[in-house]
Amino acid sequence: MKAIVQERFGAPEVLRLADVDVPRVGPDDVLVRVRAAALNPYDWHMLRGDPYFARLMGGTGLRRPKSRVPGIDAAGVVEVVGANVRDLRPGDEVLGLCAGALAEYALAAPREALVPKPAGLTFEEAAAVPLAALTALQAVRDIARLRAGQRLLVNGAAGGIGTFAVQIAAALGAEITGVCSGRNAELVRSLGAVRAIDYTAEDFLDQPERYDAILDNVGNRPLRRLRRVLTPTGTLVINSGGKPGKVFGAVTNFPRGFALNTVVRQRIRPFIWKPRRADLEALTELIEGGKLAPVLDRTYALPDAAEALRHVEGGHTRGKVVVTIA
Incomplete structure (x- = not known):
């Protein structure tokens, strides 16, 4: 073959x-x-x-x-x-x-x-x-424990994981802000975000809004600054970070997140997806129900x-x- x-x-x-x-x-x-x-x-x-x-x-x-x-x-x-x-x-x-x-x-x-x-x-x-939607589902539903009416910020909302995460969060009844480039803002809003922040024009960390959960698919912001836009008991889901050739690469923020989680009220959750058939079945149900594409x-x-x-x-x-x- x-x-x-x-x-x-x-x-x-x-x-x-x-x-x-x-x-x-x-x-x-x-x-x-x-x-x-x-x-x-x-x-x-x-x-x-x-x-x-x-x-x-x-x-x-x-x-x-x-x-x-x-x-x-x-x-x-x-x-x-x-x-x-x-x-x-x-x-x-x-x-x-x-x-x-x-x-x-x-x-x-x-x-x-x-x-x-x-x-x-x-x-x-x-x-x-499979991989991107599994990651989004587990991050939003299981790690962030997102509920209807809560506010979620997705950093990297127009990427593979981000586009699924916005839709899944919308299906859960959350209020979503997506961080993306200006050319992708309309796409992110069409998937269910109430607001799209163009990272080339403004820094979401400088905004007054506070979020119940943040899904960080990019890893381009320090944890201490991400925590400032969380509510006092909010959840930061660390999904990514790092560039090719790094010693620790995408897991650089993981040990920092684990350490922070022991001393702050906020939930800092480094996260790696898991292959679960039940979750794949849940995703196909969302697709067949017209809630995920x-x-x-x-x-x-x-x-x-x-x-x-x-x-x-x-x-x-x-x-x-x-x-x-x-």
């Missing part, structure tokens, strides 16, 4: 299109014929082995990539099911988390990483859902995956970037 492969850590240029073996299916696995795969900042972190701290913790591999074929978000058609899989069969259309998604075939192992694709979504739209920035063909990942790494995507495979 055709797949994007990487033999070493580095910039997107290390990626190449190659012929590789189709993954072997175990008794609890599902082989998916991938129709589309979405990219995330997670993917360029894996590509570069960044941050270096993650290599020591076993997250990316130490000297070379743990996974030869990158990608994790996929949508496609079930090709083969393992002997223990009872609720899926060949021909079913699915979305979910598949190791090595940038390939013609990818393995969901275990099967719990997959759910049926909503009929109203294209494969490209469906591929955009993926926002697509650009689509690329499989041979152009390096260019697609370079665009994601630039940090200014409008929704999700998707690679079409079939």
